[in-house]
Amino acid sequence: MRARPLAALCLSLLLAACAVESGAQLAATFDRGVEAYDAGDKARAFQIWNRIADQDLAAMRNVAMMLRRGDGVKQDLNAAANMYRRAAEAGLPTAQADLADMLLKGEVGPPNVKAALPLLQAAAAARHPIAQFNLGQLYETGVDGLLARDLEQARQLYAAAAGRGMKEAEERLRAIGPPQAPAAAAPAGPRRPGPFDAAGPG
Numbered sequence: 001m002r003a004r005p006l007a008a009l010c011l012s013l014l015l016a017a018c019a020v021e022s023g024a025q026l027a028a029t030f031d032r033g034v035e036a037y038d039a040g041d042k043a044r045a046f047q048i049w050n051r052i053a054d055q056d057l058a059a060m061r062n063v064a065m066m067l068r069r070g071d072g073v074k075q076d077l078n079a080a081a082n083m084y085r086r087a088a089e090a091g092l093p094t095a096q097a098d099l100a101d102m103l104l105k106g107e108v109g110p111p112n113v114k115a116a117l118p119l120l121q122a123a124a125a126a127r128h129p130i131a132q133f134n135l136g137q138l139y140e141t142g143v144d145g146l147l148a149r150d151l152e153q154a155r156q157l158y159a160a161a162a163g164r165g166m167k168e169a170e171e172r173l174r175a176i177g178p179p180q181a182p183a184a185a186a187p188a189g190p191r192r193p194g195p196f197d198a199a200g201p202g
Helices: 003-038 042-052 057-069 077-089 093-105 113-125 129-141 151-163 167-176
Strands: none
Touching (some): 003 042, 003 057, 042 057, 057 077, 057 093, 077 093, 093 113, 093 129, 113 129, 129 151, 129 167
């Protein structure tokens, strides 16, 4: 009568071990994509990341970036936006910022500030500097019927982006002045290094 619980326990431990191994294999596959990209074999990097995109958000975002740029693969803006959207909906700040950038620039239809705004707000809250800068621009000018003009909020966002090395944000701060209070810091979310890690939207 005691053998059945013991067998169930062994099976649970075995499944847990397999899950850890699968995660390690996934990370190793992602890293092979990084190695291929850094070596200049971008087509191979795309193939590697595309193969695991459904399982790995960082790979999904890299695939979207390459589709957007036509980097190692034929450019396909609609496919890039769809891939970004999946990663953004799963909560990846870099994908949220990238998709918002595409929407603001009108890369997949007319510029759509309304659709971009919640993505920018989510990515800016996760301390993504380009999202902070773009959101700061919207607060600096205001958006009719969508966002009231708020120079202090713009200054706060510019200061946060400048603190993470964004030169354009420093220029806007020189133009409109520093924030009246120090920019609030938010905890950084987890991320995996990769070839697009610091580049932001292209």
